[in-house]
Amino acid sequence: MAQTHSTQSLDFDIDSITGDARAGQLIINDQTLETPNLFPVLNFYAGGTQRSVYGGGVHRTIKEFMIGADRVGTDPLSEYFDAAMTSVSSLTDYNLTRERYEDYLETPIKERELFEPFSGLVFADSGGFKFLNSDEMDGSDFEMEMNQETVFDIQQSLGSDIIVNLDHPIAPDDGHEERVEKARQTADNIHEFLSLSRDFEGALYLTVHGYNYSMIDEFLDVLTDEVPEGVIREGFDGIALGSLVPKKDNRGALITAVSDCREVMADWGISDWPLHVLGISSRAIPLLAALGADTFDSSTHLHNAINGKYNYSMMESVPIDDVDFSRCDCPVCQSDELVDRMKGNAEYQKDILGPVAMHNLIIQKRELAEIRRCIHEEDTNALVDYFEDRFSRDKTMRRYAHQVVNESLGGYF
Numbered sequence: 512m513a514q515t516h517s518t519q520s521l522d523f524d525i526d527s528i529t530g531d532a533r534a535g536q537l538i539i540n541d542q543t544l545e546t547p548n549l550f551p552v553l554n555f556y557a558g559g560t561q562r563s564v565y566g567g568g569v570h571r572t573i574k575e576f577m578i579g580a581d582r583v584g585t586d587p588l589s590e591y592f593d594a595a596m597t598s599v600s601s602l603t604d605y606n607l608t609r610e611r612y613e614d615y616l617e618t619p620i621k622e623r624e625l626f627e628p629f630s631g632l633v634f635a636d637s638g639g640f641k642f643l644n645s646d647e648m649d650g651s652d653f654e655m656e657m658n659q660e661t662v663f664d665i666q667q668s669l670g671s672d673i674i675v676n677l678d679h680p681i682a683p684d685d686g687h688e689e690r691v692e693k694a695r696q697t698a699d700n701i702h703e704f705l706s707l708s709r710d711f712e713g714a715l716y717l718t719v720h721g722y723n724y725s726m727i728d729e730f731l732d733v734l735t736d737e738v739p740e741g742v743i744r745e746g747f748d749g750i751a752l753g754s755l756v757p758k759k760d761n762r763g764a765l766i767t768a769v770s771d772c773r774e775v776m777a778d779w780g781i782s783d784w785p786l787h788v789l790g791i792s793s794r795a796i797p798l799l800a801a802l803g804a805d806t807f808d809s810s811t812h813l814h815n816a817i818n819g820k821y822n823y824s825m826m827e828s829v830p831i832d833d834v835d836f837s838r839c840d841c842p843v844c845q846s847d848e849l850v851d852r853m854k855g856n857a858e859y860q861k862d863i864l865g866p867v868a869m870h871n872l873i874i875q876k877r878e879l880a881e882i883r884r885c886i887h888e889e890d891t892n893a894l895v896d897y898f899e900d901r902f903s904r905d906k907t908m909r910r911y912a913h914q915v916v917n918e919s920l921g922g923y924f
């Protein structure tokens with residue numbers, strides 16, 4: 512049952528398969544990530560200086576937990592940062608000076624002493640989603656054209672372990688011609704990306720766009736008209752399925768896109784490549800893991816916190832004012848000082864909401880460990896039971912959970 516997909520840059524060992532779900536290890540640059548797993552979105556550089564852990568409000572507090580800074584008073588919570596997603600486009604959010612921009616890119620993230628406790632896999636996306644409408648990075652005293660070369664330079668300077676080509680994501684109302692044109696533009700970038708990244712130390716994921724089998728299959732057809740299939744097979748290590756952000760709350764659409772993408776991968780003979788799903792809501796994670804997605808990135812832990820929501824489980828969140836903190840044994844909720852802050856006793860919003868975001872992330876990471884445990888069981892029963900336990904009382908999710916159990920886990924016994 513075990514399968515391995517090995518390239519120069521990556522080993523992907525699948526050691527358990529149950530239904531369509533799979534679990535294993537993704538090994539890049541000697542770092543091992545258990546899959547399926549979550550890359551939480553994290554802005555390592557967010558306008559500030561080293562003294563403020565490079566800033567970022569709630570992002571800053573999350574980084575303080577990651578490194579165990581005095582301000583949060585916990586040990587480094589590195590175990591929850593075995594992976595992180597950082598966006599090239601996040602650098603455009605902070606109106607940087609050129610000097611600061613250059614300072615950020617001077618040293619790779621994991622070579623900075625400040626981030627020493629962090630050794631997780633860094634995935635840097637291309638910002639394609641953001642640069643679609645404006646292809647410039649606006650600093651306070653400089654502007655820069657964002658093209659394949661600049662994006663690659665940034666990804667490499669950050670010391671990323673996984674990167675993607677600069678893509679042209681599709682939108683739900685794009686017509687057929689427009690989608691084909693975007694696939695051609697993405698293909699143009701791929702030529703350049705593969706030549707720029709020849710000496711890159713890390714894994715290259717190919718971005719794939721489409722909402723269903725025929726769209727994804729056609730995307731690959733257009734791509735391979737422009738770039739020989741052999742070059743794509745040789746050059747890339749994994750697949751990143753994108754363009755799903757506008758559909759992230761539409762569970763049915765997500766299920767179709769991910770299960771169809773797995774089918775296309777099987778038909779193209781690359782089913783053993785790792786599949787990452789870009790930009791999803793964490794509530795979709797169990798469904799996508801059951802469909803055979805290996806990794807995903809999400810900012811739900813942050814968004815929930817910013818909206819005043821504390822997660823009791825991956826599925827259930829409650830307003831902070833109603834929380835019984837004693838229910839949680841995570842290092843955040845075990846600290847009287849941090850509980851006091853979460854109750855609103857702090858001067859800055861980031862000190863109230865940052866610990867909530869960290870707690871939310873811990874809940875998600877623990878839930879993923881449980882999903883992996885179920886996949887590693889001998890048959891589909893454990894995962895089906897897990898779905899039953901988590902979704903049977905959840906009116907909005909139940910229907911989709913049943914669909915996934917029936918289509919991907921062999922149905923109920």
Ligand SMILES: [Zn+2]
Binds near residue numbers: 840841870
């Ligand atoms: Zn907690």
